[in-house]
Amino acid sequence: MMSKAISKKGVVTALGAMSGTSLDGVDAAIVETDGRVIHAFGAAAYREYSKDERDVLRAGLGSWGGKAAEAAAKVVDAAHAELLSGFEQYDVAGFHGQTLAHAPRLQGTFQVGDGAALAERLGKPVVWDFRSDDVAMGGEGAPLAPFFHFACAKYLNLRHPVCFLNLGGVGNITYVDPRFDTPEEEGALLAFDTGPANAPVNDLMQARLGLEMDHGGKIAQSGTVETGALELFLAEPYFSRLPPKSLDRNDFAEMITLVRELSDADAAATLTAMCAASVAQGMQHFPEQPSAVLVTGGGRHNPVLMQMLSVSLDCLVKPVEDVGLDGDMLEAQAFAFLAVRVARGLATSAPGTTGVSACVGGGIVSTPDG
Numbered sequence: 001m002m003s004k005a006i007s008k009k010g011v012v013t014a015l016g017a018m019s020g021t022s023l024d025g026v027d028a029a030i031v032e033t034d035g036r037v038i039h040a041f042g043a044a045a046y047r048e049y050s051k052d053e054r055d056v057l058r059a060g061l062g063s064w065g066g067k068a069a070e071a072a073a074k075v076v077d078a079a080h081a082e083l084l085s086g087f088e089q090y091d092v093a094g095f096h097g098q099t100l101a102h103a104p105r106l107q108g109t110f111q112v113g114d115g116a117a118l119a120e121r122l123g124k125p126v127v128w129d130f131r132s133d134d135v136a137m138g139g140e141g142a143p144l145a146p147f148f149h150f151a152c153a154k155y156l157n158l159r160h161p162v163c164f165l166n167l168g169g170v171g172n173i174t175y176v177d178p179r180f181d182t183p184e185e186e187g188a189l190l191a192f193d194t195g196p197a198n199a200p201v202n203d204l205m206q207a208r209l210g211l212e213m214d215h216g217g218k219i220a221q222s223g224t225v226e227t228g229a230l231e232l233f234l235a236e237p238y239f240s241r242l243p244p245k246s247l248d249r250n251d252f253a254e255m256i257t258l259v260r261e262l263s264d265a266d267a268a269a270t271l272t273a274m275c276a277a278s279v280a281q282g283m284q285h286f287p288e289q290p291s292a293v294l295v296t297g298g299g300r301h302n303p304v305l306m307q308m309l310s311v312s313l314d315c316l317v318k319p320v321e322d323v324g325l326d327g328d329m330l331e332a333q334a335f336a337f338l339a340v341r342v343a344r345g346l347a348t349s350a351p352g353t354t355g356v357s358a359c360v361g362g363g364i365v366s367t368p369d370g
Helices: 051-060 067-084 115-122 132-136 147-153 198-209 217-221 227-234 264-285 302-312 330-343
Strands: 012-019 023-033 039-047 092-095 098-103 108-112 126-128 164-166 172-178 189-196 293-296 318-320 365-366
Touching: 012 067, 012 330, 023 067, 023 330, 039 147, 039 330, 051 098, 067 098, 067 108, 067 115, 067 302, 092 115, 092 330, 108 132, 108 164, 115 126, 115 365, 126 330, 147 164, 147 172, 147 189, 147 330, 164 264, 164 330, 172 264, 198 264, 198 293, 217 264, 217 302, 227 264, 264 365, 293 302, 302 318
Parallel strands: 012 092, 092 126, 164 293, 293 318
Antiparallel strands: 012 023, 023 039, 098 108, 126 365, 164 172, 172 189
């Protein structure tokens, strides 16, 4: 659906926001785009969740409604309104909200966050509910950043296939072949969730030590990987499924039980190794060896995880900053880009990215006047 407040052609300034499954906070970033090409990246900002807010969000994980979800929605709406109100010069906002539950083959996908209320608050058009239409058409509803990754590869003038690996709460990877002209073409993109990433380590740190994460991988660095637990993890049926495929944050919650008897350091090392191993497993699905794996998300700040990836993968592994992108803001930028695509009736996912039956745009555009 086309918002009357957004021009049908030309470059517009879009503001994107993302609150991921790591539950650390809200990212917001500006992208100048026509929905096909990235023309420039703009200002960015971050709003951290407080411990109390994080506890409310954590309590809502896995719920499909009810009081826990309502409480989480209030936190999400307030945090986004606070952060996005600090931006002034933009034409449209992309609001992902917070995923509480994701089971596309069963109940569907569930994000909290009221885009219509946010549009009223900001006085700007807001694009939201990005995933529902994809799921309704048989897709996984995730990952949604691949079309943006394709635009990034073009922006960087890349000539050979490359992978974008996002290590948030859950890991997801996009294989991009920039030799194609558009992301909708068959073969241009292949994307899927690789497996759990930071979420299990974060949960372990929270449960055992009262920490939000293993900062800098320091605890894992002093530990030893339990290979038996790693082998049990890789035997999970998910890894034998062909992509596209996606995960809920809590789909591998039993990972914690696999390391229950281990010391803090050995448990952290083993969970970190599980993340790297799941990425290595996923690489076998690509039609061609990528020239590099560009890592984004919080996981790239963990030198232990990055070293494990470098050893496990048969190509160059480096943070996206090495090619001039912002790994902290890439997902927020993605939803700025996708907001313009939705507003202009362009596709945001394809059979190769979510398994949807045909290219689909989806999303809701809410304007301040309702």
